[in-house]
């Protein structure tokens with residue numbers, strides 16, 4: 001009760017942030033999930049964690065509507081005619097975004113922004129200027145669209161995609177984003193060496209140095225996987241989550257391996273016994289908890305029966321999976337290898353911790369891949385692995401499989417070692433690199449690093465220049481200047497700034513090795 | 517240099533390898549620094565790759581890791597100190613103790629060995645750059661290294677001071693993807709005072725490479741002479757915007773270089789490098805000054821007007 005009043009009286013929350021917090025307070029008055037005692041014990045220990053999803057799942061965590069279909073057919077529910085031109089398309093999309101459910105209250109995916117708008121540009125002679133670039137009027141409209149997304153969705157997990165092909169709209173988006181200084185939308189360029197031209201990739205790298213976005217996704221890898229799962233096409237949502245378009249993920253529950261290393265410390269002496277004992281039990285508990293959250297959403301919440309998104313074919317239950325997240329592999333691997341700070345055996349150095357980390361990851365992958373959800377049809381009920389980036393309150397827990405900040409090896413070794421660790425995470429994994437500001441004179445340097453990373457099995461690559469105001473915290477973006485405002489006690493529009501402040505303090509994000 | 521070989525392969529004296537670089541040509545490149553140089557530039561940032569080892573042995577006891585021992589022999593070639601890379605802790609004590617300003621960590625390698633060392637970086641590379649020291653002094657090794665890299669799909673740029681006439685090096689011209697050339701001063705006398713060498717060959721190479729379309733980049737370090745250059749150490753103020761000060765004719769160097777590029781229709785980028793004292797030998801650093809940003813802007817403008825295709829300041 002007091003917490004509710006505290007929320008109401010809080011002067012650093014905006015009105016919308018208060019509404020979300022109060023909705024959450026209401027949700028917390030009910031506890032409808034049947035959670036087995038051994039699962040609850042691991043939740044209480046911080047080993048299994050639903051990342052603040054709330055006790056009563058009433059909407060999927062990640063919803064990726066089929067926006068192309070929406071633009072094609074309009075919406076009876078919203079009384080939206082199919083738009084006929086760029087202006088109409090922009091308004092229609094901005095209108096629909098307000099109706100996309102999520103945990104944060106804002107859509108985690110705003111679509112393949114270039115592919116959605118390009119047809120409207122190509123069919124309108126007035127929208128294209130000489131040289132195949134947008135006319136000034138169309139360019140302004142695209143800019144206003146992006147600024148509208150930012151204003152309506154002050155949440156750094158709101159994500160849009162570009163590529164793999166170059167388009168007039170895609171190039172205009174990069175031009176705008178490079179100087180806009182806005183954290184939203186988060187952006188990914190899906191990179192395919194066979195389709196993405198070099199100059200488009202370099203323009204994206206230059207934009208990323210200044211604006212910490214777009215990131216690059218390994219398009220051929222994602223595409224092949226989602227095709228083989230019967231879930232193509234895919235998109236990148238939220239931080240870097242690879243998920244089916246027209247569906248998404250019901251939930252994300254993570255297994256905190258760093259915590260497990262503490263709670264099961266006495267078993268670490270024998271890696272085999274640890275893997276078959278405490279690790280297997282924690283994986284089973286995480287899977288059981290995901291099953292239960294999915295069961296409630298699918299069978300009890302009524303979401304799929306009532307949402308107009310389902311009724312109008314923009315999402316379908318058959319295209320929803322669930323995500324099994326892991327975090328803190330580095331800390332567990334170091335504990336298993338008994339590798340003290342500074343040792344050559346530390347995680348990321350190519351020694352014992354790397355070998356043990358890979359073994360742990362392979363074991364988790366095996367167990368998760370073998371599990372079948374009783375409630376979901378997507379991918380035959382298989383849950384998808386996700387390298388979770390952490391939450392602001394984590395201390396001494398590295399995101400996913402990443403090397404702890406401050407222990408990064410030289411760039412090429414780092415890339416070569418991290419690439420294969422990213423491969424099992426079909427639902428996303430990522431790594432972030434801070435580059436010297438001088439990299440702006442040579443964006444090909446970044447493109448080459450990214451290409452080699454993908455050729456080695458890497459999935460997702462993010463970068464920014466060490467002097468840019470926008471900083472990629474773990475998967476999402478915040479502005480240094482906004483964090484400073486928050487520290488001074490001023491309200492800031494973007495809720496993720498609070499998370500960013502925590503991560504600056506607890507993960508040392510600003511101390512990342514600067515690459516040259 | 518000598519054609520001494522092992523298993524038919526030319527041996528090179530290698531100072532170090534940087535497997536990943538953003539600043540030595542387009543994209544991501546591995547950089548090979550060869551040991552030894554024929555210039556003695558006042559502002560040299562890697563002085564230990566320049567000076568020859570005299571074999572005095574002073575560094576051997578200075579190494580805390582026992583990584584140094586007398587005499588490395590490979591085939592018919594010897595160098596005075598052998599360096600055990602596995603033992604080295606990269607502390608720098610050896611170079612600091614060297615009375616000749618050299619480094620005992622230079623080693624004899626074949627091109628195959630040198631390229632093996634960048635194997636793990638290969639997926640991330642667009643090419644290699646061979647630098648120094650002055651790499652053209654070891655032309656047999658250099659040519660073999662470039663050819664070996666090309667066979668791996670890594671074209672090679674050559675970073676040179678231009679002191680040797682490249683028109684006389686057909687094998688090198690054929691093996692290299694392109695050249696990066698330093699033009700340190702246009703004025704003869706100024707060049708000699710700055711580097712201890714004549715600039716006739718540099719100017720010939722500039723015109724020759726530009727006309728061949730073989731220039732990727734030309735660089736001039738912008739520095740001002742503190743009072744007392746070539747005489748006594750300087751006072752302490754550190755920047756200046758006066759191009760005449762210290763009598764380095766920076767405007768002439770920049771203008772003439774840009775004009776030469778333009779006349780040859782070269783697309784090479786012209787990089788103006790702001791001198792910074794880091795890494796420069798102390799006694800030399802005291803005689804040079806950093807240029808102010810107004811001067812850098814004026815010279816950039818001059819290079820553009822002279823006709824350089826692209827001017828970069830770094």
Ligand code: SF4
Nearest residue numbers: 579604605607608610
């Ligand atoms: S840098 Fe290496 S070789 Fe030189 S003194 Fe230190 S440990 Fe010895």
Ligand code: SF4
Nearest residue numbers: 569570572573575614
């Ligand atoms: S590197 Fe220097 S100190 Fe060592 S032997 Fe050679 S000249 Fe003497």
